[in-house]
Amino acid sequence: MHEKIATIEDVARHAGVSIATVSRALHKPDVVSQTTREKVQAAIATTGYTANVMARNLRLNRSGMILLLVPDIGNPFFSAILSGIEQGASKAGYNVLIGDTQNDPDREATYAAYLRSNQADAMILLNGRLPAPLANSPANATPPVVIACERIPGCGLPTVIIDNEQAAFEATTHLINHGHRKIANVAGPDNNILTVDRTAGYRRALSEHGIAIDPKLTFVGDYSIDAGIAAGRSLLADAKTRPTGLFCASDGMAIGVIVAAKELGLRVPEDVSVFGFDDIHLAAAYDPPLTTVRQPRRRLGEQAITLLLDRLDPKTPNKTGKTDPVIVPTELIIRQSTGPCPQG
Amino acid sequence: MHEKIATIEDVARHAGVSIATVSRALHKPDVVSQTTREKVQAAIATTGYTANVMARNLRLNRSGMILLLVPDIGNPFFSAILSGIEQGASKAGYNVLIGDTQNDPDREATYAAYLRSNQADAMILLNGRLPAPLANSPANATPPVVIACERIPGCGLPTVIIDNEQAAFEATTHLINHGHRKIANVAGPDNNILTVDRTAGYRRALSEHGIAIDPKLTFVGDYSIDAGIAAGRSLLADAKTRPTGLFCASDGMAIGVIVAAKELGLRVPEDVSVFGFDDIHLAAAYDPPLTTVRQPRRRLGEQAITLLLDRLDPKTPNKTGKTDPVIVPTELIIRQSTGPCPQG
DNA sequence: ACCTTCTCTGTAAACGTTTTCATTTTTCAT
DNA sequence: ATGAAAAATGAAAACGTTTACAGAGAAGGT
Structure with missing residues (x-):
């Protein structure tokens, strides 16, 4: 042929x-x-x-591949991260192999085995779980793996994250500073570390301003628009108990909340303020433009690949000591979905 | 270590x-x-x-890799396509290697060389240009390459696309059927084949209904929100010449147009109808919910990988004859950004 | 007992590189 | 011219597989 x-x-x-x-x-x-x-x-x-790259790689005992484990490649959230990683890897002569794990532990294990079978030289984890084969690996020899996006508590691997707790704290504080006292927490799934951290920041902000935490003002969603709509309907329906501000753990949920608010005839931000998280592409073009926490996703990817390349570089001494997580800074983007607390 | x-x-x-x-x-x-x-x-x-996969692959003279050339991996538009491809590939025991070309012909050529150097068994092109090394390849031996997303006229390679012309035709016809006569075309870049096809469909709809094509009602954008805003400001400013309907070649531009319309105090769809293209994730949650053409992106990816696997399968006879492009159907999603033409 | 046939296994070649080591050629000071 | 040092080259091993080929037993029919 x-x-x-x-x-x-x-x-x-x-x-x-x-x-x-x-x-x-x-x-x-x-x-x-x-x-x-x-x-x-x-x-x-x-x-x-x-x-013939394969022959060379066999001889050199390397693959030139960096394996990228992502829970769902179909989720646009990852594309910018991917881009940052790909660019750094490409510049260093590495290729990026994507492993879509679909949150399936079996698939995670399969892909993690690529490391052993020399099909990949290193790995970046975008999902917040350590694949089984890695968990059992001997503690002394740190595998060439970097965690990004979600931290994995106590795993000792190099990690790059945003400071979810602090970002949530600042967002909530912003609402408090604008006079809001009844502030809801539209959170992600309970078991998700991102949610844990963000909720912690939300709580700290309330505590530091002497505001009691009302468990009824927490809604557990899944980051989706639909979850946001559900949250909005449930939290905003009753004018008596209605919060004046909502801190949402994703822009998707924030948008959902706004949809629900409009359904209920509430104006944003005059009647209710909605704070998002992520700064997705459309946030600025939404009506009203979304106040949100900007996650520097591309930056996150860049940092992850930098960390990994550093780890891979034979010239740099092999640091076995646990390193502190790299924290890429977030930024509060104040647009028009938040405003002063309405009187009354 | x-x-x-x-x-x-x-x-x-x-x-x-x-x-x-x-x-x-x-x-x-x-x-x-x-x-x-x-x-x-x-x-x-x-x-x-x-x-050791490398050793095996050397021996078997294959790589198990499918190279995916994408113009910008950071663009969320591709994520669903990617997902479809990855899933099919993974099921067939192939891995997906992403090559982010950044629209740079050099990078395209570099990646295309992976085919020769056995670093990839096959390739899927998501960008509408044939990498240089491929263009010079002998005509008889069709390389294991599939084009998706954008067709490349006259290249003779298996292709999977949506019928942009027909979709645009139907969208425009929908506006016409609702009484609109002055319909603008908010297009993509001139040299882009998608735009060429969509504009053709737009024109055919007008022609078939005996509506003259007004060149002033065409705006050349780049699919971005900002381009949409610019289009809206330019097309809607003058109440005299203002179109009552706008067919936009992307949801991003449609959203931009709506932003501009609101700026100008126009209501959508009461004063002006806006038709999008893509059905991005947030289309339904926008205000107003976007009427648009749904591109089955995941499906597109699935079809592409199916075509490729079929091509790679040694059991199926090697079809050298040019095959017609596979066309995945689009769907008109009628929401609330379009309505009847206002009187007057 | 002997040949045939089958089932199972081992030997060794091959895949296309890189690199060590030894060898040849060149250079250059004497 | 001569030898030593330096520079350039080639032969061959190695990387870890798969597989063609052939050989060794075992089974079974005559």
């Missing part, structure tokens, strides 16, 4: 040298004489030779 | 057999005796052996 592909041997024959010389001409040009170097170049040109 | 990894030889030694037998026990279990099979299994268990 394919025309026969040129190997290093073909090049050697054309150039009238040994394959060793061809290889050297390619990888350590300074050690080969001017004239033969030219002969080899010419031979490569005429044969159209491209090195 | 790593503890020494077990090779097939270690397994053979533990099991007291030859490496050939180990290999056979793994790949053709029926040809090896019951007892040795068990010995091998045991040896694998104790050694923790996992086959």
Whole structure:
């Protein structure tokens, strides 16, 4: 089917040298004489030779692949992170292999096995769970793995995250500073570490301002728009108990809340303030433009790959000591979905 | 650093057999005796052996990789397509390698070279341009490449697309059927094949209803929200010449147009109807909910990988004849951003 | 007992590189 | 010219598999 592909041997024959010389001409040009170097170049040109990467990798015992484990590649949330990672990896001569785990532990394990089978040199985890094979790995030899996005408490692996607690604290504080006292927490799933951290920040803000925490003002969602709609309907229906501000753990839920608020004839932000989280692409174009916490996703990816490349670099000493998580800063983006607390 | 990894030889030694037998026990279990099979299994268990994929691939002359060329992995538009591809590939035992070309022909060429260097078995193109090395490839040997998303006229490679022309035609017709006569075309970049097709559909709808095409009612954008805002400001400012309906080549631009319309104090859809394209995730939650053309992106990805796997399958006869593009159907999603043409 | 046939296993070649080591060629001071 | 040092090259091993081939037993029919 394919025309026969040129190997290093073909090049050697054309150039009238040994394959060793061809290889050297390619990888350590300074050690080969001017004239033969030219002969080899010419031979490569005429044969159209491209090195068989698999053979080289076998010999060098590396793959040049960085495996990226992501819970759902279909979720646009990850695309910017991906982009940051891909760019850094590509610049360093690595390729990015995506493993869509679909949150399935079996698939996670399968992909994690790529590390052992030399199919990948390193791994970046975007999902907040350690694949089984890794958990059992000997404690001394830290595998070339970096956690991004969600931290995994006590796993000792290099991690890059945003400070969810602090960001939530600041967002909630912003609402408090605008006079809001009844502030709801539209949270993510209970078991999700992001939610745990964000809820902690929300609570700290209330506590520090002497506001009691009302468990009825917490809604457990799943980051989706629909969850936000449900939250809005449930929290905003009763004018008596209605919060004037809502801190939402995702822009999706914030948008859902706003949809529900409009349904109920409430104006945002005049009647109710809604704070989002993420700063998704459409946040600024929504009506009203969303006040939110900007997650620097691309930056997150860049940091993750930087950390990993650093870890992979043979020149840097092998740091076995647990390193503190790298924290990429968030930013409060104040738009028009929040405002002063209505009187009354 | 790593503890020494077990090779097939270690397994053979533990099991007291030859490496050939180990290999056979793994790949053709029926040809090896019951007892040795068990010995091998045991040896694998104790050694923790996992086959070195690189070595196997070198021997088998395949990589198990499908290279996915995407113009910008950071663009959420692609995530669902990716997901469809990844799922199909994974099911067939292939891995997906993403190549983010950033629309750079050099990067495209670099990645395309992966095919030659055995680093990838096949390729899916999500960008509408043939990488240089492919263009020069001999006409008879069709490389294992599938085009998705954007068609490349006259390239003869298997392609899967949506029928942009027809979808635009239907969308525009919908506006016409609601009484609109002055209908604008908020298009993408001129050189983009998607735009060419969509604009053709828009024009055909007008023609078939005897409506003259007013070049002033076309705005060339770049699919972004900002372009939509610019389009809206420019097209809607003058009440005299203002169109009552706008067909937009992307939901982003549709949203931008709506933002601009609201700025100008126009109501959507009472004063002006806006038709989008894509059905992005937030389309339904926008205010007003967006009428749009649903692009089945995941489906697109599924079809692409199906086509490719079919092409790769040695069992199916090698079809050299040019095949017609696979067309995945779109769907008009009528929400509230369009309505009847206002009187007057 | 002997040949045939089958089932099972081992030997060794091959895949296309890189790199060590030894060898050849060149350079250059004497 | 000569030898030593330096530079350039080639032969061959190695990376970890799969598989063609052949050989060794075992089974079974005559």
